Amino acid sequence: xxxxxxxxxxxxxxxxxxxxxxxxxxxxxxxxxxxxxxxxxxxxxxxxxxxxxxxxxxxxxxxxxxxxxxxxxxxxxxxxxxxxxxxxxxxxxxxxxxxxxxxxxxxxxxxxxxxxxxxxxxxxxxxxxxxxxxxxxxxxxxxxxxxxxxxxxxxxxxxxxxxxxxxxxxxxxxxxxxxxxxxxxxxxxxxxxxxxxxxxxxxxxxxxxxxxxxxxxxxxxxxxx
Amino acid sequence: xxxxxxxxxxxxxxxxxxxxxxxxxxxxxxxxxxxxxxxxxxxxxxxxxxxxxxxxxxxxxxxxxxxxxxxxxxxxxxxxxxxxxxxxxxxxxxxxxxxxxxxxxxxxxxxxxxxxxxxxxxxxxxxxxxxxxxxxxxxxxxxxxxxxxxxxxxxxxxxxxxxxxxxxxxxxxxxxxxxxxxxxxxxxxxxxxxxxxxxxxxxxxxxxxxxxxxxxxxxxxxxxxxx
Numbered sequence: 001x002x003x004x005x006x007x008x009x010x011x012x013x014x015x016x017x018x019x020x021x022x023x024x025x026x027x028x029x030x031x032x033x034x035x036x037x038x039x040x041x042x043x044x045x046x047x048x049x050x051x052x053x054x055x056x057x058x059x060x061x062x063x064x065x066x067x068x069x070x071x072x073x074x075x076x077x078x079x080x081x082x083x084x085x086x087x088x089x090x091x092x093x094x095x096x097x098x099x100x101x102x103x104x105x106x107x108x109x110x111x112x113x114x115x116x117x118x119x120x121x122x123x124x125x126x127x128x129x130x131x132x133x134x135x136x137x138x139x140x141x142x143x144x145x146x147x148x149x150x151x152x153x154x155x156x157x158x159x160x161x162x163x164x165x166x167x168x169x170x171x172x173x174x175x176x177x178x179x180x181x182x183x184x185x186x187x188x189x190x191x192x193x194x195x196x197x198x199x200x201x202x203x204x205x206x207x208x209x210x211x212x213x214x215x216x217x218x219x220x221x222x223x224x225x
Numbered sequence: 226x227x228x229x230x231x232x233x234x235x236x237x238x239x240x241x242x243x244x245x246x247x248x249x250x251x252x253x254x255x256x257x258x259x260x261x262x263x264x265x266x267x268x269x270x271x272x273x274x275x276x277x278x279x280x281x282x283x284x285x286x287x288x289x290x291x292x293x294x295x296x297x298x299x300x301x302x303x304x305x306x307x308x309x310x311x312x313x314x315x316x317x318x319x320x321x322x323x324x325x326x327x328x329x330x331x332x333x334x335x336x337x338x339x340x341x342x343x344x345x346x347x348x349x350x351x352x353x354x355x356x357x358x359x360x361x362x363x364x365x366x367x368x369x370x371x372x373x374x375x376x377x378x379x380x381x382x383x384x385x386x387x388x389x390x391x392x393x394x395x396x397x398x399x400x401x402x403x404x405x406x407x408x409x410x411x412x413x414x415x416x417x418x419x420x421x422x423x424x425x426x427x428x429x430x431x432x433x434x435x436x437x438x439x440x441x442x443x444x445x446x447x448x449x450x451x452x
């Protein structure tokens with residue numbers, strides 16, 4: 001069965017992804033900042049939990065070392081944060097901006113780049129990052145969330161660049177959109193996480209090189225850039 | 226008389242904006258980290274105010290906004306930016322590199338736009354311009370690597386789009402503009418356009434911009450740049 005690595009797998013969408021893929025027989029490597037607290041994740045079948053603070057280059061290097069020689073079919077860089085979504089332009093601080101961009105835009109790139117040898121050793125060779133409808137410039141007609149939106153638009157740009165660079169290697173990169181899911185991040189407003197993840201799982205399972213560079217929603221539809 | 230503020234006005238596209246607006250009889254506020262060369266300053270004529278502005282330094286942005294308090298500004302051109310620099314594969318990208326690019330090209334323009342909102346509100350034209358790039362386009366750009374640069378310009382477009390939505394109610398027109406491939410230091414003097422051609426085109430876009438065009442990425446040639 002295929003092997004999938006999911007970052008930020010200890011709660012929310014990440015945990016549900018781990019649950020549904022492992023439930024279907026996949027081998028799951030779930031990462032969490034605090035391994036000891038990731039008890040739900042650890043209890044899943046054929047699932048291992050590894051520590052990762054996604055914004056720490058040393059932690060990423062350590063993860064890559066631990067996983068050296070281990071083929072991975074699919075990576076979903078899922079970990080993300082939102083800070084002070086209601087901030088006006090002048091209220092967006094340099095520190096908050098950097099923190100959000102570090103986690104949402106560049107940590108996913110660093111993760112898949114560090115695990116490139118694992119992807120190359122895998123069968124499916126799929127590297128995905130969790131984007132959002134908020135990444136869409138076209139669909140942005142109610143503003144707010146300056147930094148969160150920009151961080152996800154930046155993520156789209158980064159994975160678009162990666163798609164172009166890794167295509168010759170046979171690695172399919174792409175972006176997925178979970179939809180508005182009822183999790184802690186959304187104050188539990190939105191669709192049930194099971195529904196979103198069931199859709200995302202289908203997207204991941206059917207993904208081929210022809211889909212590289214797309215941003216695909218849980219409903220299978222492309223999100224406008 | 227109309228007033229324009231230009232960041233990164235000491236060279237390249239910024240300097241050309243200053244030159245053309247000054248020639249057209251505008252009052253120019255030239256904000257840059259490095260002072261204008263004496264010969265450039267002399268060429269701009271008497272109605273130019275030079276101010277220090279370093280995109281990587283919030284204190285300098287605050288000082289700039291403070292000195293301009295109460296002054297109407299018709300057009301703000303957020304032009305200061307940096308290129309892709311050491312262009313490396315994904316595995317070699319460092320936080321030192323991307324932080325500088327994202328802070329300069331994405332955070333600083335939003336921050337300064339926020340600080341100058343009162344000045345734009347006082348101005349007649351109410352146009353906010355951010356110099357973007359084809360590199361921001363997910364669908365059109367095909368140059369390898371440049372991860373941080375591409376992210377910074379795509380994210381900038383999103384910031385400007387958000388501003389266009391939030392500031393619509395007071396009539397502010399927010400435009401990400403693509404200068405085209407201009408022969409400047411940033412492009413190692415490679416390109417199809419002189420700064421003069423590019424800026425002439427962009428000024429025309431700015432001059433004719435309507436509220437319906439706000440929040441859309443326009444090229445120097447008046448064409449929409451796909452996201």
